[in-house]
Structure formats: structure tokens, C-alpha cells
Amino acid sequence: MTWREPRAWTPWLPIATLAGLVLAALTLPPIAQPPQYHDFADKRACFGLPNCLDTASNALFVLAGLPGLRLFFGAAARRAFVDAREAWPHALFFVAVILVGFASGLYHLAPDNAGLAWDRATIALALMALFAAVVCERIDLRSGLMLLPFLVVAGLGSIAYWHWSETLGAGDLRPYLLMQAVPILLIPLLLWLYPPRYSDGHDILAVVGLYLLALLLDLSDRPVFALTGGLVSGHTLKHVIAALAAVWVVRHLRQRRAL
Numbered sequence: 001m002t003w004r005e006p007r008a009w010t011p012w013l014p015i016a017t018l019a020g021l022v023l024a025a026l027t028l029p030p031i032a033q034p035p036q037y038h039d040f041a042d043k044r045a046c047f048g049l050p051n052c053l054d055t056a057s058n059a060l061f062v063l064a065g066l067p068g069l070r071l072f073f074g075a076a077a078r079r080a081f082v083d084a085r086e087a088w089p090h091a092l093f094f095v096a097v098i099l100v101g102f103a104s105g106l107y108h109l110a111p112d113n114a115g116l117a118w119d120r121a122t123i124a125l126a127l128m129a130l131f132a133a134v135v136c137e138r139i140d141l142r143s144g145l146m147l148l149p150f151l152v153v154a155g156l157g158s159i160a161y162w163h164w165s166e167t168l169g170a171g172d173l174r175p176y177l178l179m180q181a182v183p184i185l186l187i188p189l190l191l192w193l194y195p196p197r198y199s200d201g202h203d204i205l206a207v208v209g210l211y212l213l214a215l216l217l218d219l220s221d222r223p224v225f226a227l228t229g230g231l232v233s234g235h236t237l238k239h240v241i242a243a244l245a246a247v248w249v250v251r252h253l254r255q256r257r258a259l
Helices: 012-027 052-056 059-070 075-080 084-109 113-138 141-167 174-193 202-219 221-227 234-255
Strands: none
Touching (some): 052 234, 059 234, 075 234, 113 141, 141 174, 174 202, 202 234, 221 234
16 A cells, blocks of 8 residues: 555544544444344364364464564564554553453353453454554554543443443444444555555555454354355354454564664
8 A cells, every 4th residue: 555645634534534434323223233143153062162163263362462462572672663652552452462362262152242242342452452553653653642542441432332232122333333443444544644654564454454354254154154064164264364463463563664
């Protein structure tokens, strides 16, 4: 992706996009979670582990996140970050990825809304942290760091609202879906609008693409399970591809250099 030379209108395009997403979320009627959401295609157990592949595949998130945390120490940190403060949202991202492994693994042992809330909370934390990291790099370090706590509150708040709405018997996924849509749409936009401060900026586009593929596999849980002859489900592959997206962030930070 080739970035554009910033112009006077450049900051307004992300703001307008965000406003449009918020307006769409407010205009749409409440979006309920499908009643069969917890009924995943692959229910096989192995070695006494319920829902074996859906559960065990979450270990990949831990394996992806731990190498990321190692980047914040010693020479690796000096290569990856010109300013040490840039590491903060990335560190939160990798902590969140590790937490996804534990929260999602526990959820899949006995899927229910309570476990799903913790699972989604860690995902929200990772997405908001990655978005803040891109803001730090492409727009302004100070702006990204100031935005980070508000993004975290918004992400976790969207999950709290969904879970509360479920307890009322009228579940509403709109804030959660908005939380997913904001980084998916705005990260590529920021990469296009603002010049890079580091090399290999296209790697973050690959991260977004992998995450979109993971979401598509999740929606295709049963068709993938049928297509593979019961070998692996779409939801298990979602875990694999989403963990690969986190690995791609590690790769990006290891290889990039200041411009």
C-alpha cells in the first residue's frame, strides 16, 4: 500500500469513517447473538479434553504472544522502537494475545455466555491495543498513547454491554461488532493516509487480512468441518489463523527498521 502525502483534509477522513460506523451502529436495530452460537461443529474429545481441537488450538495464542513479549528487552527493543514509549501498546497487545489463549481455552471447555464474555474481552483488548499502536506510528505518538486507555475502556465496555444485554434476555452485539469494525477499517486507512516511520508497514495489512480470514472461517465453522470430512472445523482454523496474525506482528517488529 502506497501512502498519500498528508493534506489538510487527511485527519477528517478517519474521523468521518469512525462517525459513519458509530452512526450505522446506532441506526441499526439490536443484533442478537444466534441461540445456537455455542453449538460448535467439532465436539470431539481427546485425552479427556472436551471439544478437543477447539480447546487445544488456543495454546497457539500463548505460543504467539510469548515471543512478542521478548521483543521488549535488550537489543531487540532498541531495534524495534525509536522511542521506548512506542512499546506500550504493543506490549499490551501481546499480553492480550496470551490472555486470549487462556480465556478462549477455558470457554471451549464448557461454552456459555459467561466464558464467552471473558474470551471476547481479551480479543477486544488485543484489537484496541493494535489500533493504538498504529495511531502511535502513523499519526502521533502522544495521540496514540492518550487514545489507548479510551480505546481499552470502549473495547471492554462493548463486551460488558453485550453481556448485560444477554442477562436481560435481549442480547445486543452492535457495540461489539463496532469494536471489531473500527480497527479492521481504520488501520488500512491510516496506513494509506499517513507516511510510515518504519519499514515493512505492509506487514500490518497482512495482519488485518489474516484476522478477516479468521472471522470468515469462524462463520464457516460447519461448512469447513463438512468440507474437510470432519478433520477440522472452521472455528479451530480460526484460532490457527488468528494466532498466525499475532505471529505476523512479531515478525514485523523484528524486521522493521526506522526510516
